[in-house]
């Protein structure tokens with residue numbers, strides 16, 4: 001367990017943000033020039049209202065991880081057939097998993113393409129382009145001090161009967177050792193209707 005670089009002493013509020021989840025897929029495309037890379041960037045940009053996308057690599061091998069906002073998979077096929085018509089080498093993998101990410105990594109190495117950094121789950125450490133849960137630490141002035149991200153599996157394993165226990169389970173499982181926060185008590189901040197926010201009980205802050 002590594003000590004967190006976050007100054008736990010400054011944390012006054014913690015927000016839990018569940019993120020919309022959908023079907024994941026990865027596209028691998030071989031490009032020959034900048035124009036082709038731009039076509040891809042524009043293509044995924046145009047679908048941003050229904051398809052979240054995150055570029056995994058650039059250079060000769062351009063790859064994107066995508067997340068569908070609804071269950072209709074036909075969009076994935078449409079994009080695949082467009083790509084196959086316009087590019088020589090195209091792979092559509094219908095999930096994001098370690099196997100496809102290893103392939104992206106290998107192909108990047110072989111082709112001299114650049115792998116973009118993606119977020120990792122702060123519990124299991126696996127690369128995760130679309131974390132299911134984020135928690136943010138805020139100070140007294142509502143300035144964000146840091147964010148932790150968790151994958152779907154770790155989110156499910158931390159599920160508890162209420163949000164406060166859920167937050168506690170996430171913090172306890174986190175790779176960072178939140179020594180101080182793990183000992184604190186939280187109260188739900190009801191002033192914030194849109195998000196699940198907790199503030200740290202003030203009498204404890206005063207004694208710390």
Ligand SMILES: [Zn+2]
Nearest residue numbers: 121124151154
């Ligand atoms: Zn995880």
